[in-house]
Amino acid sequence: MPRWKELPASLGEQERRLAVQLRRMKDRSGLSLTSLATRTSYSRSSWERYLNGKKPVPRAAVEQLSRVCGTEPTRLLVLYEVAQEARVSAGAGPGRAAGGTATAPAPAPAPAPETARAPDPAPPTTPEPASGSTPGPALRTVRLRTAFAALALAVAAAFAGGLFAGRAWEGADGDARGAYEKGRAYGCGDGREDGVRYAGHSRTRDAILDRGDDGWEVVEVQCLLRGHGFGAGAADGTYGDSTKAAVRRFQWARGLVDDGIVRPETWGELRK
Template structure:
């Protein structure tokens, strides 16, 4: 495991979360900076800046590291989009700086980087998908409103059909706290190694929320959604337990929660 330097105090929590996740992927792969550069196409110096929190990595670099570390690129790219927005606001920039590596720099690890065409294509595709989704939802809402505005009986009979759609209610979670072999469990998950972080959902998150509440740190509701309240509670618990307050539940935080 690498001994990482502490990230800058002024770093936005959303950027911090992305950098911490990237650091863990690098450690998991056991790669040096030069090996990471050779496999991703970004120089060792660029990766030092990305993983040190002094420069935001481009989306293509994030996706490349996700594939190397066996993580889901889509999930990491979603974190990157959130971090990029925070980065732009924090520095008043119109765009996130991209720092791809040319072939000679892959060997030397020096400066002189320019934008890759794949990065722009990926960003355009994401934006286009979001716009298409918004347009589809807007069209459905307009059709429903027109049907409801009609005064004739036919429209009155049709309107409920237009707006009624099967909706899946979110699963209900409870806290069944018990002590087994010296460890606390809440009946939702028995994991002690899975990484649970901001944006996740499911029984693992509910287990974290229950154990936080048992420890006297309120995460809000027990809804299985890892949102801002849950993340804040995790950070407070980690600091109280003498851990790094990164808001990400990994093996060390699980051990403290179940201890």
């Protein structure tokens, strides 16, 4: 896999974190920039600019990249909101040009002669709200924006604390994996955690599966059946006739209702 370019030194810390996580997700999926362009509404050159920190990534691009990589986008969208808030705050300060570049302050105009100066007007005052009155819409908006920013920063800090300590991205039910490709044959692991068997594709113990289903949970069932000696052909994630027949044989051997439908009872036996 090609090595990523160094992110620009001028990139803000929050945007740098977002770019790093987007790169990791793209690498784990095994998709090239060209593949991303064909599966999303953004061109190859756009993805190159987003992932190398040359241009801020749009929210829609974050959502589409999560979708094609098979990842739940909520945590990435929190990082996106934090990065956007930081970018807006950096660009709104005095003495900054568009894009956040610092500029020299404009020279102050020379004071007029003393004889021509008019008395300074009194500064405008904002009346204090009466006791028990409701704050106006503007004040409520400021308070809501402040509360949202604080919440987003707290969630991002907790999220980043785990990710930047070396944890990989995880699937929706807690297992690290890339995007599922229908029709592809997958390898099977054979591990245990707290006495529970896992084949490395899903940790579910309550998904209901039957003929016509496909996905990571089906791959897990096919691998677990193979581990128990009830082969169902290739572990391709497609719940066809051969998989259903293998499930029925397994259920009959375990004293379960042998209808070929995987329910929590069947999962419980498969995980032993």
